[in-house]
Amino acid sequence: MPAFSLLLPVYHGDRAAYLRHSFHSSVTDQTLRPAEVVLVEDGPVGPELTVEIARLIESSPVPVVHVQIRENTGLAKALTAGLAACTHDVVARMDADDISLPERFAIQIPLIAAGAELVGSGMWEFSEDAAGTELLGAQRNPPTTPAAIASYARFHDPFNHPTVVYTKSAVARAGGYAPLGLMEDYWLFARMIADGTLAQNSAERLVKYRVSSGAYKRRGGLKLLASELQLQRAFRRSGFTSRSQFVRNVLIRGGYRLIPEAVRRHFYRTIILRTRPR
Known part of the structure; x- marks a missing residue:
């Protein structure tokens, strides 16, 4: 299997406990671990997150590249900075409040190894009750084949952004992330599809996506x-x-x-x- 980087942006609106769970689920608990984590700190994050980031870096079972951006620049620029810091061409995305299931990369990385350049998966929406118990909600089941993805993309984003694994080279060919009012991922994926990127989704739900009130x-x-x-x-x-x-x-x-x-x-x-x- 190709070595891969995990790209994880953090900003001041994230919560330390959620970041901790996200990090461990995507690194420590994975049956196929990333070779490195690129953690992008998008502007000042406050003392609680600062302490948590330091703890995660110190205890991580894989190397962590800590990219610090002086001011909050937004997701597109933060991800662009993070991609530039990734050692490996294969990059897995993760958000600081979602949870990866343990077999996520063991399922997705072989698809990249087989020739795909953009791979996503299904996911669960979830929330937590007052006691911290996870409550699973709606399922998000994207189209899986390249033809279905290309068709669906004309109406709706065919990828769940926190689930994707892609190659830096394919992202670069399509022009990379561009700021577009919280829709930079959809715009990037559309350009990648138009560019001929081989794209597919795993039918399995491999990420739990946190849905707040x-x-x-x-x-x-x-x-x-x-x-x-x-x-x-x-x-x-x-x-x-x-x-x-x-x-x-x-x-x-x-x-x-x-x-x-x-x-x-x-x-x-x-x-x-x-x-x-x-």
């Missing part, structure tokens, strides 16, 4: 609508979507940003997650 609220509002419109215009200009697909996406995905939170949650789970455009 305000998760669906943050997916709406005028700011997200502006980002959505910017993304759809970028898709259309690049030729990634047709005119009819552009109109559909603006009406459905744009309208989704403006509906009430309770309706948005139901809409996302019953329509967007289950829709596979052809």
Whole structure:
């Protein structure tokens, strides 16, 4: 199996306990461990996270490259800095509040070894009750084959970002991460697909994605609508979507940003997650 780096960004809004669980689940508990961790500190993180980061670096069973950015720059720039620091061409993504299942990399890395350049997986949404007990929620089951991924990508992000493993070379060919209002991952993956990157998803749910009480609220509002419109215009200009697909996406995905939170949650789970455009 190829050696790989784990890319893990952290910023001041993260919680130390969540970071600890995320780190251990993606390193210590893995049946196939990364060769290194590249931990990107995106701006000042405060004393609690600073102490936790130092503990994780000291106790890590694999080397940790600690990238510190003086000011918070946003996810796209933080990931770009992290990718530059990765020793290996194969890079696995992880967020500081999610949890990898122990067999995650043992399933995904062989797919990279077999020739894929971008590999994601399904995942569980989860939350915690007052006692800290994990409560599993909705399943996110992405399309798995290259053809289904390419088709689905014209309407919805075909990858769950915290689950992906990719090659730096494929990311670089597509132009890397570009800031785009919380949708930089979707824009990158669309460009990678258009560039001919061999992409696939594992059907297994290999990551647990933390959903806070305000998760669906943050997916709406005028700011997200502006980002959505910017993304759809970028898709259309690049030729990634047709005119009819552009109109559909603006009406459905744009309208989704403006509906009430309770309706948005139901809409996302019953329509967007289950829709596979052809």
